[in-house]
């Protein structure tokens with residue numbers, strides 16, 4: 001079984017909900033299992049064994065939350081991130097609130113960690129997810145399907161690369 005870890009920061013539950021939707025999609029791919037962890041307490045062994053790590057953030061000030069940025073700075077080397085497939089997602093209050101900037105910033109941090117950034121982009125057609133999925137809190141249930149599909153795409157690429 002190929003493992004995928006979804007690590008999220010969530011204070012009011014929105015990003016957690018989307019992490020679960022991604023995991024549901026990833027787990028639906030044969031040969032892949034997925035677990036979602038709050039950023040405060042990931043299972044280090046499971047993350048280390050994962051071939052793909054997907055990180056989720058609430059958008060704070062049009063960027064990743066301080067907690068997510070601190071995670072990179074504090075856990076350097078701890079999870080053996082190098083060589084793994086990398087994905088990122090965000091939730092926000094506003095469609096123009098900076099979701100994609102937050103995702104891009106996380107993907108940059110992941111590349112600095114030696115990871116391989118991926119989203120599927122426009123290659124699969126609709127829903128087109130260029131950098132990673134962004135969900136808007138006030139209408140979050142309407143984004144579940146897009147996040148599920150994103151999880152499925154990340155899992156298929158993980159399987160293709162590492163299966």
Ligand SMILES: Cc1cc2nc3c(=O)[nH]c(=O)nc-3n(C[C@H](O)[C@H](O)[C@H](O)COP(=O)(O)O)c2cc1C
Nearest residue numbers: 010011012013014015058059061062092093094097
């Ligand atoms: C300190 C702070 C800064 C925020 N900044 C933004 C922002 O720049 N753009 C935006 O769209 N939403 C912003 N939000 C809203 C959160 O991104 C949004 O409510 C998110 O879905 C919360 O995720 P959670 O429920 O997982 O904690 C901010 C919220 C907080 C607490």
